[in-house]
Amino acid sequence: MAKKTVLVACGAGIATSTVVNGAIEEIARKNNIDVNLIQIKIAEVESYLDTADLLVTTAMTKKEYPFPVINARSFLTGIGTEETRKQILDELEK
Amino acid sequence: MSDCVLDESVILTDIEAKTKEQALETVAQNLVDQNLVKKSFIPAIIQREAEYPTGLPTNGVSVAIPHTDVKHVKTKTISLAILKHPVDFFIMGDGNNTTPVQLIFMLAMNEPNSQLSLLQKLMQIFQDEKTLTYIVNQKNKTDIKNLLKKKLGIT
Numbered sequence: 001m002a003k004k005t006v007l008v009a010c011g012a013g014i015a016t017s018t019v020v021n022g023a024i025e026e027i028a029r030k031n032n033i034d035v036n037l038i039q040i041k042i043a044e045v046e047s048y049l050d051t052a053d054l055l056v057t058t059a060m061t062k063k064e065y066p067f068p069v070i071n072a073r074s075f076l077t078g079i080g081t082e083e084t085r086k087q088i089l090d091e092l093e094k
Numbered sequence: 095m096s097d098c099v100l101d102e103s104v105i106l107t108d109i110e111a112k113t114k115e116q117a118l119e120t121v122a123q124n125l126v127d128q129n130l131v132k133k134s135f136i137p138a139i140i141q142r143e144a145e146y147p148t149g150l151p152t153n154g155v156s157v158a159i160p161h162t163d164v165k166h167v168k169t170k171t172i173s174l175a176i177l178k179h180p181v182d183f184f185i186m187g188d189g190n191n192t193t194p195v196q197l198i199f200m201l202a203m204n205e206p207n208s209q210l211s212l213l214q215k216l217m218q219i220f221q222d223e224k225t226l227t228y229i230v231n232q233k234n235k236t237d238i239k240n241l242l243k244k245k246l247g248i249t
Contacts, residue, residue, distance in 0.1 A: 011146025014206045015161045016186070019213045042146070059146045060189050073187050076159075077150050078221030 003034045004053040004092055008072075009042040016058040020072045024056060027085055033092050054091045097170060098212065098248055102235040103128050104173035114183050114195070115140055118160055121175045121200045131202050135166035139200070149183030149193045154223035155230045156193040158183045159216075161201035170209075171202040172216070172246070174238065176230055196230050215246045 006024060010017040017039050028035040038048065042059040045052075055061070055069045058076065070087050074080040106124060111117035122136040142162040149158045180194035199216065203209060219225050225245065232238050243249070 011142060011148075012161055012163060012206075014164065014203050015159060015201055015209075015213055016148075018210050019217055022210050022214060058187050060187055071187050073150070073185075076186070076217050076220060077152050078217075079151070079153065 003036055005036040005038065005048075005051055006092075007045060007048055007052045007055045007057075008037055008039045009045060009055060009057040009059060011042060011059050016072075016076060020056055020058060020075050023072070023075045023085075024088060027089055028092065031089060031092070035092060054088075056088060098209075098246075099130060099169055099171040100174075100242060100246070100248055101239055104130070104171055105235045105238050106173070106175040107233055107235065107238075109175045109177045110179075111177060111181050114143065114158075114181050117175065117177060117181050117195075117198060118143060118200075121160075121173055121198055125171060125173055125200070125202060130167075130169045130171045132166050132168060135162065135202070138162040138166045143183070147184030147186055147189070149185045149195050150220060151185060151193040152220050152223070152226060154226035155197055156180070156183075156195045157197045157199060157220055157226070158195045159199050159201055161203060164204050164206055167202045167204040169202070170204045172212075172242075173200040173202065174198070174229070174242065175200065176232075197226065212246055212248075219245050 008017045008021045021039050056072045074084040122139050125131040139162045175198040177196045180196045182192040183195040185191050
């Protein structure tokens with residue numbers, strides 16, 4: 001399985017993506033998956049269109065991207081966390 | 095995390111606001127008055143909220159975590175505002191739906207990507223219905239400060 005590149009994005013790249021980043025690191029560690037996490041602002045996604053495998057974000061995404069997009073708001077509110085974890089794990093294991 | 099300002103001067107209770115913009119301006123203006131952020135922080139935080147909403151529905155009281163670029167910030171601060179009446183904020187990552195926010199945690203962060211444990215602890219508060227309900231009904235700023243500092247691990 002090739003190492004996946006995962007973009008973690010929020011509006012500012014400061015607050016929420018930091019929390020989401022931590023959550024994905026934990027998922028990867030627990031499942032022994034090697035993953036390349038890149039924490040960015042949502043406006044910077046354009047520069048990674050060719051290299052990323054997945055986008056996990058708390059911000060709105062209006063555009064279509066060539067990779068799957070997972071909304072990670074649940075990591076902030078605690079509502080639906082398990083479902084989001086599973087979605088992310090499924091993508092990482094593809 | 096002792097370098098993060100969180101004291102009575104940045105805890106605002108009984109805030110009257112009709113719109114989210116009014117609420118954001120009141121909280122941000124206080125940070126300018128306290129010399130913790132630059133003047134540019136005010137328009138920046140309102141603009142950012144319009145572009146990337148930060149309303150979070152929780153199992154208790156809905157919260158918002160407005161924040162903006164580090165360049166507008168002088169001193170790392172977490173400011174809390176308790177609104178007298180809830181104000182609608184758009185939900186984070188969702189441009190169509192709003193949530194009635196009564197607690198605003200305004201984050202003035204001065205370096206990107208470096209406050210993971212602080213933020214994780216903050217999110218734990220959002221998942222704790224009892225604490226949110228306690229804060230929203232609490233008038234004593236020192237009690238709120240002590241509770242938040244304990245929960246966030248700030249000395």
